[in-house]
Amino acid sequence: MSADDPALVRRCLKGDVEAVRALVERFQADVFGLCIRLLHHRQDAEDVVQETFLRVFRSLKKWDAARPLKPWIMGIAVNRCRTWMTQRTKRPESVDYLHETAEGRPADDSGEMVREIQDAVGRLRAEYRVVFVMFHEQNMPYDEIAQAVSKPIGTVKTWLHRARLEILERLQSRGMVPEVEHELP
Template sequence: MHLYAPKIQKQTTGLPINNDCQSLHEESDLDMVQRCLNGDEVGMRGLVERYQSIVFGLCYRMLGHREDAEDIVQDVFLRMFRSLRNWDQSRPLKPWLLTIAANRCRTALTQLSRRPTVKDFAFETIADTQPITSEGVGEEIQLALEKARPEYRLCFILFYQQELNCSEIATIMDCPEGTIKTWLHRVRRELADHLQRRGIRPNVCPELR
C-alpha cells in the first residue's frame, strides 16, 4: 500500500478537448517526439503540456522563485527540442527531461548565488516573528529546503514532489542509489529539526492532523 498516491495529470488548459487533442494525450512519448521531429506544432505543444507541470514543479521548488522558475522551464523545453534527436528512444523521456531540468536548475542556482539578495534576511525575520499559519506550514519546508545543500534539495524534490523512486533519482543525479538514500535521510533529518525548532507539531497545527 502506498503512502503517497500518484498524482493525476490534470487538464490545465481549460479548453474543450477535441478528438485530435484527446488522441494526442493518448499518444506515447515516442510518437510525440516523432511528431516534434517532423515539425508538427501540435506535437510540440502536446509534449510541453504533458511535462510542463512536472518540470515547473521541479524548477519552482529548486529555485524558490516563480519567475526564475518560468525562465528555466522555457529554457529546458527549448533545449529539449534542440537535443531531441540525441534522445535514446529505448529509455523513458521523463528522466531525460528531468535531468536537463535539474542541470539547468543547478546552473541557475550557481548564478543566483553570486547575486546579492536580501531575501534570506527578510524571510527569516518574518518567519521568526510571525506565528505559523496554515499557509505557512508548507513554506516552512521550502524555507528549510533553501538552506539545504542543492543536491539534498534536488533529491528531496524528486522523491516527494516528482514521486520518483531512489533508483530513478540515482539515474537523474548520476550517482549511486545508496548515496541517494543517504541524502534523503539527511535532508529529512534537517527538515525535521527545522520543524521542531519552529514548534510545528500536528497538535499545534490542526491542518496537519
C-alpha cells in the same frame, strides 16, 4: 515511460508543431513544479522552464528511446535549475526575492508549518534539496530520480535520508513539533 513517447519524439524531430505542443503539455507541469519548488521564484521558474524546453528540443536527437523520457527531461531541468541557483548566488539582489512565495498561501493555519518546511528545504545542500523536492513534492520514484540526477539509487536514498533528518531537526529546533507523550500509531 509513456508508450507513445518515442513516436511523439519522432514527430517532434520531423518538425511537427502539434507534436511539439503535445510534448510541452505533457511535461510542463512537472518541469514548472520542479523549477518553482527549487527556485522559489515564479519569473525565474518560467525562464528556467523555457531554457529547459529549449535544450530538450535541441538535444532530442540524443535521447535514448530505450529509456523513459520524463527522467531525461527532469534531469535537464535539474541541471538548468542548479546553474540558475549558482548564478543567482552571485547576484547581490538575490537576497530579497528569495523570500517571494512561489505558491499560493494555504487557507488554514498550516501556513506557518508550510513556510517552515519551505525554509528548511531551502537551507539544504543543492543535491539534497533536489532529491527531496523530487521525491516528496514531485512524487517521483527513486529510479526516476536516480536517472534524472545521474546517480545510483543508493546515493539518492542516502541524500534523501540525510535531507529528511536535517529538516526534522530544523523543525524541532524551530518549535514546530509538539511534545509527544502518547504512543504513536
